[in-house]
Amino acid sequence: MGGGITLNHFLVLSLIIFSLGLFTVLTRRNAIGILMGVELILNSANINYLAFAFYGGGKYDGQIFAIFVIMLAAAEAVIGLAVVLAIYQNFKTIDVDAAETLRG
Amino acid sequence: MDHPIAVTFIRLIVALPLAGAAINFIAGAWLQKTFGKRAISFLGCGVVIAAFILAVRAFIAMIAIPPENRFMLDDLWKWFDVGGLNLDIAFWLDPLSMVMTLIVTGVGGLIHIYSIGYMHDDDGYWRFFGWLNLFTFAMLVLVLGDNLWLMFVGWEGVGLCSFALIGFWYKVTANTTAGNKAFIVNRIGDLAFVIALYSLFAGLQSIGHATLVTREVARYAPGLAGTALNFAGYQSAYPLVGFVTLLMFIGATGKSAQIPLYVWLPDAMAGPTPVSALIHAATMVTAGVYMVARLNFLFSMSPFTMGVIAVAGGLTALFAATIGVAQTDIKKVLAYSTVSQLGYMFAALGVGAYAAGVFHLMTHAFFKACLFLGAGSVIHAMGGEQDMRKMGGLRHKMPVTFVTFMAATLAISGVPPFAGFMSKDEIIWQAISHGHPVVWAMLLIGAGITVFYMFRQVYMTFFGEFRGTHEQEHHVHESPPSMANVLIALGALSVVGGLVMIPEFIVTFKPFEDFLDPVFSSEVTRRITEAGIHSHATEAAFGFVTFTVVVIGWLVADLMYQQQKLNPARFSQMFGGVPYEWVYNKYYVDEFYNRVIIQPYMFATRALAWFDSNIIDGVVNLAARIIVFLSWLSGLFDHYVVDGLVNFTSNLTLDVGGRLRRLQTGSINGYLYGILAAVMLILLVRAVVRA
Amino acid sequence: MLAQVIFYALAALTVGSAALVAFSRNIVYSTFALLGAFMGAVGIYILLAADFVAMVQLLVYVGGILVLTIFAVMLTAGIGDVKVSNRAVGTGPAIVVAGVVAIVMLYAVMRTQWHQAAAFTPAPTTYAIGNAFLGDYVLPFEVASLVLLAALIGAIVISRHEVRE
Numbered sequence: 001m002g003g004g005i006t007l008n009h010f011l012v013l014s015l016i017i018f019s020l021g022l023f024t025v026l027t028r029r030n031a032i033g034i035l036m037g038v039e040l041i042l043n044s045a046n047i048n049y050l051a052f053a054f055y056g057g058g059k060y061d062g063q064i065f066a067i068f069v070i071m072l073a074a075a076e077a078v079i080g081l082a083v084v085l086a087i088y089q090n091f092k093t094i095d096v097d098a099a100e101t102l103r104g
Numbered sequence: 105m106d107h108p109i110a111v112t113f114i115r116l117i118v119a120l121p122l123a124g125a126a127i128n129f130i131a132g133a134w135l136q137k138t139f140g141k142r143a144i145s146f147l148g149c150g151v152v153i154a155a156f157i158l159a160v161r162a163f164i165a166m167i168a169i170p171p172e173n174r175f176m177l178d179d180l181w182k183w184f185d186v187g188g189l190n191l192d193i194a195f196w197l198d199p200l201s202m203v204m205t206l207i208v209t210g211v212g213g214l215i216h217i218y219s220i221g222y223m224h225d226d227d228g229y230w231r232f233f234g235w236l237n238l239f240t241f242a243m244l245v246l247v248l249g250d251n252l253w254l255m256f257v258g259w260e261g262v263g264l265c266s267f268a269l270i271g272f273w274y275k276v277t278a279n280t281t282a283g284n285k286a287f288i289v290n291r292i293g294d295l296a297f298v299i300a301l302y303s304l305f306a307g308l309q310s311i312g313h314a315t316l317v318t319r320e321v322a323r324y325a326p327g328l329a330g331t332a333l334n335f336a337g338y339q340s341a342y343p344l345v346g347f348v349t350l351l352m353f354i355g356a357t358g359k360s361a362q363i364p365l366y367v368w369l370p371d372a373m374a375g376p377t378p379v380s381a382l383i384h385a386a387t388m389v390t391a392g393v394y395m396v397a398r399l400n401f402l403f404s405m406s407p408f409t410m411g412v413i414a415v416a417g418g419l420t421a422l423f424a425a426t427i428g429v430a431q432t433d434i435k436k437v438l439a440y441s442t443v444s445q446l447g448y449m450f451a452a453l454g455v456g457a458y459a460a461g462v463f464h465l466m467t468h469a470f471f472k473a474c475l476f477l478g479a480g481s482v483i484h485a486m487g488g489e490q491d492m493r494k495m496g497g498l499r500h501k502m503p504v505t506f507v508t509f510m511a512a513t514l515a516i517s518g519v520p521p522f523a524g525f526m527s528k529d530e531i532i533w534q535a536i537s538h539g540h541p542v543v544w545a546m547l548l549i550g551a552g553i554t555v556f557y558m559f560r561q562v563y564m565t566f567f568g569e570f571r572g573t574h575e576q577e578h579h580v581h582e583s584p585p586s587m588a589n590v591l592i593a594l595g596a597l598s599v600v601g602g603l604v605m606i607p608e609f610i611v612t613f614k615p616f617e618d619f620l621d622p623v624f625s626s627e628v629t630r631r632i633t634e635a636g637i638h639s640h641a642t643e644a645a646f647g648f649v650t651f652t653v654v655v656i657g658w659l660v661a662d663l664m665y666q667q668q669k670l671n672p673a674r675f676s677q678m679f680g681g682v683p684y685e686w687v688y689n690k691y692y693v694d695e696f697y698n699r700v701i702i703q704p705y706m707f708a709t710r711a712l713a714w715f716d717s718n719i720i721d722g723v724v725n726l727a728a729r730i731i732v733f734l735s736w737l738s739g740l741f742d743h744y745v746v747d748g749l750v751n752f753t754s755n756l757t758l759d760v761g762g763r764l765r766r767l768q769t770g771s772i773n774g775y776l777y778g779i780l781a782a783v784m785l786i787l788l789v790r791a792v793v794r795a
Numbered sequence: 796m797l798a799q800v801i802f803y804a805l806a807a808l809t810v811g812s813a814a815l816v817a818f819s820r821n822i823v824y825s826t827f828a829l830l831g832a833f834m835g836a837v838g839i840y841i842l843l844a845a846d847f848v849a850m851v852q853l854l855v856y857v858g859g860i861l862v863l864t865i866f867a868v869m870l871t872a873g874i875g876d877v878k879v880s881n882r883a884v885g886t887g888p889a890i891v892v893a894g895v896v897a898i899v900m901l902y903a904v905m906r907t908q909w910h911q912a913a914a915f916t917p918a919p920t921t922y923a924i925g926n927a928f929l930g931d932y933v934l935p936f937e938v939a940s941l942v943l944l945a946a947l948i949g950a951i952v953i954s955r956h957e958v959r960e
Contacts, residue, residue, distance in 0.1 A: 005799060005802050007909050008904060013810070015901060016810055016897070017810065017813050017832075019896060019897040020813040020816070020817045022892070023889050023890065023893040024816060026889035026892060027817075027885060027886050030822055032826075032867055032871070033822060036816055036826070039829065039860065040813055040816060040829075043832065043836050046836070046840075046852070047839055050839075050843040050848060053845065055911065056910070056912050057912030058915035060923050061927075063845045063848050063920055064932055066845065067851055070848070070855050071942075072939075073855075073860065074855050074859055074860055075945075077860045077864070081864065081867045081950075082953040085870065085871070086954065088871045094871045
């Protein structure tokens with residue numbers, strides 16, 4: 001890559017997205033919002049992997065792992081959304097604060 | 105004695121009265137109801153008469169055998185074989201037991217027949233004959249038992265039947281109390297007897313011949329001559345034989361009403377008169393005499409005991425005679441007379457005149473039974489009245505009773521040639537002959553007093569004016585044949601019964617003594633019996649002295665009661681009437697016993713009962729209370745400590761759970777923070793650890 | 796030069812979309828912002844010579860997950876109500892935490908001497924990845940397929956139960 005774009009650039013990018021994703025997870029009341037935050041975090045991880053793959057000498061182990069991450073993200077999103085829909089059926093809302101029947 | 109003839113009929117003699125008793129007790133009430141009293145009469149009398157017939161046949165067979173072999177043994181079965189003691193149920197017929205069997209079944213049979221008439225109106229007829237039969241059985245076991253233990257079984261059996269028959273009319277408490285008295289006083293004697301048996305067996309065992317079979321004891325007894333009394337391992341200085349015989353005599357005093365255990369006999373007059381005649385005159389009370397005679401070989405070995413017996417017998421003879429003088433109840437006079445006459449028998453045995461003692465036993469059975477049954481006849485005629493002061497002049501209304509009564513009185517007084525003269529005279533002579541002047545004196549004076557009170561009784565009852573009520577006077581009648589015939593039979597025996605052993609100074613004719621000789625043939629006994637004065641002249645002189653005393657006694661009675669020349673009241677008022685009071689109240693012996701023995705005993709009983717209920721029960725209750733207290737403590741422990749622990753645990757759990765529960769906020773937001781924190785922590789730890 | 800421009804443009808797109816996702820009040824806005832973020836990521840991937848991965852990202856994330864998310868958002872109520880739809884709570888602590896995390900990571904990134912490998916000419920990666928999946932990484936590949944199967948069944952089970960009730 002030319003133009004002085006170093007590994008650090010990508011890493012910083014990835015950490016910014018990570019932080020934003022973390023913030024989303026911690027603050028959202030909407031269940032789907034939380035899931036979106038999780039997607040962001042996963043994406044930032046992917047960027048990280050690929051950056052290291054690229055700047056590590058063109059080996060593609062990172063890319064394979066990134067594919068795995070994507071696949072797992074998909075699986076998790078499926079389950080998560082199924083659960084969200086189930087919660088909606090039961091509580092008529094997807095406000096996570098309302099789903100506190102397990103409160104001790 | 106060592107080779108007895110084995111026979112099998114003796115068991116029948118014993119079994120017949122037993123069968124009679126069994127049937128009477130089991131089916132008697134039904135038989136009486138269905139067939140009437142006749143059936144019971146046949147059954148009750150029949151068995152005893154049958155036994156008598158068998159006894160006579162045995163006697164006839166026995167005299168056919170030479171004297172040294174007159175021993176028959178009927179061995180039924182092995183009784184027990186325990187710890188060296190090997191006894192059989194076996195019956196031993198020798199001259200002595202032959203005589204006793206004849207008396208028991210013969211006189212007993214006559215009294216059974218008499219009872220048919222006397223108990224005629226009683227509803228408990230079957231019960232009476234049942235007990236009478238059972239008594240006969242027990243008495244036969246006593247005299248025929250071949251070992252001392254079997255004899256003791258009979259001994260106890262007659263005691264039981266005596267108790268039952270004295271209290272026969274049990275609805276009157278006084279009768280049952282008299283029965284109790286008889287049984288309890290007997291028991292005291294029985295205790296001494298049992299201890300004697302144990303000691304005898306122990307002694308025999310220590311010399312290597314452990315047995316209680318009488319003939320074997322006779323054989324081995326001499327070996328006990330030097331044995332000392334062994335008291336629980338402590339060797340004392342007293343001879344064993346002396347101890348054994350003394351205790352046996354104490355047993356005899358209980359059964360045969362001697363001093364000090366005679367007190368039950370006068371009270372026993374509460375029973376029906378046939379009972380008094382049979383048990384308390386002819387048979388049961390003679391058991392003691394029989395026992396001493398049977399064990400003569402043992403008694404002869406102990407001069408001390410012989411002395412005790414002689415003195416006790418003499419003393420009883422005199423003492424009881426004096427009490428008889430003041431009695432007003434016709435049966436009480438005869439009761440004390442019996443005690444007195446038994447004293448004569450024991451005195452005879454004590455001085456060594458065994459045959460004379462047994463002879464007097466036989467003659468006494470005849471005339472005393474006759475006297476009692478005669479008295480019963482009088483009571484029956486007087487409608488139950490027994491006070492002689494209300495009688496009088498009965499000889500006209502009751503001739504048979506009068507004649508037989510008179511005959512028996514002459515016999516007991518010792519008037520020749522009546523039976524009593526033969527036996528009593530012999531005893532009195534033997535007392536002085538064997539060198540016991542004091543005993544002789546007691547017996548002599550006793551004879552005089554005997555004549556006096558007997559004739560007093562005759563004069564008061566049969567002579568003079570009738571002193572009773574008008575109804576009684578009309579009611580007086582002679583007894584029915586069943587009773588009268590028996591009186592005649594016994595009266596006849598009182599007359600001629602003594603002719604089998606005539607005093608030597610008159611003529612030498614003693615088949616009775618010769619018959620009994622094999623029984624008294626052990627060395628020690630022979631030494632005693634053959635000692636003594638053999639001079640006929642001396643015997644005649646003393647016989648004359650005795651006769652004089654008898655005449656004097658009769659004279660006094662005649663003057664007082666027949667000719668009314670001497671006033672009896674003068675004598676009773678003598679010395680302020682105090683001696684008379686004492687004699688009339690039997691010297692207050694019963695009261696003395698009550699104060700000295702019975703009341704302390706009852707006190708001790710009450711004290712022990714108090715001890716038991718207060719202290720022992722108190723201890724038990726205390727133990728219970730302690731346990732209750734301990735369990736209360738334990739309950740406290742359980743309640744506070746154990747439960748506390750459990751509750752504490754559960755409270756702790758609840759508390760901690762309550763606190764931990766708050767972690768479950770239900771807030772997903774919070775959970776996410778939690779996850780984040782945990783992940784950070786893990787990463788940190790891993791980073792640090794790697795570093 | 797061109798590389799820088801492209802990079803910063805893509806980065807801006809991605810970050811901006813991510814910010815929208817994080818701070819938007821409306822859940823629908825967030826969803827579509829997520830689309831932007833994904834697209835930006837695709838660009839970044841291509842920049843990093845991961846062509847296959849970028850395509851997979853496009854297909855799976857955008858075409859699958861995002862569409863699924865839109866479905867879920869539409870099926871659940873409350874989108875009309877702005878207040879309820881995507882509120883944020885506890886922003887304070889979250890900012891602190893996220894900030895701290897970012898600063899720490901930044902520090903780590905900056906201070907580490909990353910090993911720089913030699914430059915290389917990017918080549919199409921599909922073939923290599925395919926080979927790797929059925930060669931060195933066959934086991935994870937198979938396990939991954941099992942995971943997907945489980946997720947599939949799980950989702951069916953969860954949603955089926957609720958529908959039946």
